Amino acid sequence: MPLTHIDRAAPPGHQIAFVGAVTSAGVAALVAAGRRFGWGSRTFGVAAVWVPMTWLGTLSRVLRPRLPASVHRLRSWEIGGARLYERCGVRFAKAVARRGPVAAFNRDLHLPTDPSPAAYAALDAHMRTAEAAHPYAAAAAIVTAGWAGATGRWRAARWMLGTNLVVNVAPIMLQRYNRGLLAARAGGDAATNDRDDPDDSAGAHGPIPGAADG
Numbered sequence: 548m549p550l551t552h553i554d555r556a557a558p559p560g561h562q563i564a565f566v567g568a569v570t571s572a573g574v575a576a577l578v579a580a581g582r583r584f585g586w587g588s589r590t591f592g593v594a595a596v597w598v599p600m601t602w603l604g605t606l607s608r609v610l611r612p613r614l615p616a617s618v619h620r621l622r623s624w625e626i627g628g629a630r631l632y633e634r635c636g637v638r639f640a641k642a643v644a645r646r647g648p649v650a651a652f653n654r655d656l657h658l659p660t661d662p663s664p665a666a667y668a669a670l671d672a673h674m675r676t677a678e679a680a681h682p683y684a685a686a687a688a689i690v691t692a693g694w695a696g697a698t699g700r701w702r703a704a705r706w707m708l709g710t711n712l713v714v715n716v717a718p719i720m721l722q723r724y725n726r727g728l729l730a731a732r733a734g735g736d737a738a739t740n741d742r743d744d745p746d747d748s749a750g751a752h753g754p755i756p757g758a759a760d761g
Contacts, residue, residue, distance in 0.1 A: 562609045573602040587695070592706025595691050600684040600714050612679040619675050625723055627731040632724040640717045641725075667733040671726060678722035685715035
């Protein structure tokens with residue numbers, strides 16, 4: 548299964564230019580943070596997680612990350628909202644995602660005004676895209692934290708791991724929590740959980756992180 552799905556709506560030349568511009572900006576931001584504050588600083592530790600997450604979320608407009616359908620599939624205990632996620636603070640994360648600058652990433656992640664199966668399926672596809680992006684960003688953060696620790700930059704490594712929990716692990720739980728609520732609202736898992744491909748619905752791409760209302 549491909550790791551990404553290419554959005555065919557935009558011309559290939561525009562996609563390449565977009566990817567190049569976003570990647571260049573991300574690399575420049577990381578280098579600037581490292582040189583300005585030090586490669587072992589907490590500022591670089593936060594930037595080393597936040598910048599790749601933002602980079603991947605921005606690229607998801609044209610290169611949608613994917614996970615196997617078996618990973619996306621909700622388990623029975625997740626339908627209707629999982630108490631485990633609530634105990635991990637997912638409600639607080641949801642409140643944060645609805646306000647302030649983070650809300651700018653969530654324009655496509657709101658309950659549809661048309662409560663139809665197609666609208667619910669389209670929203671679930673947006674959530675799956677957001678859910679798929681964070682594991683890749685989280686894995687990259689863990690690798691980067693390992694590099695920081697191996698080179699004696701323990702302060703940066705600790706901040707990378709802590710930031711990773713906030714900007715990648717928490718959103719993964721949040722998306723699955725919201726998808727469970729959506730599946731219950733849609734009448735079980737028939738409308739949202741039985742699709743094998745998260746890109747089946749039109750307009751399935753969207754930025755990360757995010758949370759739907761529910």
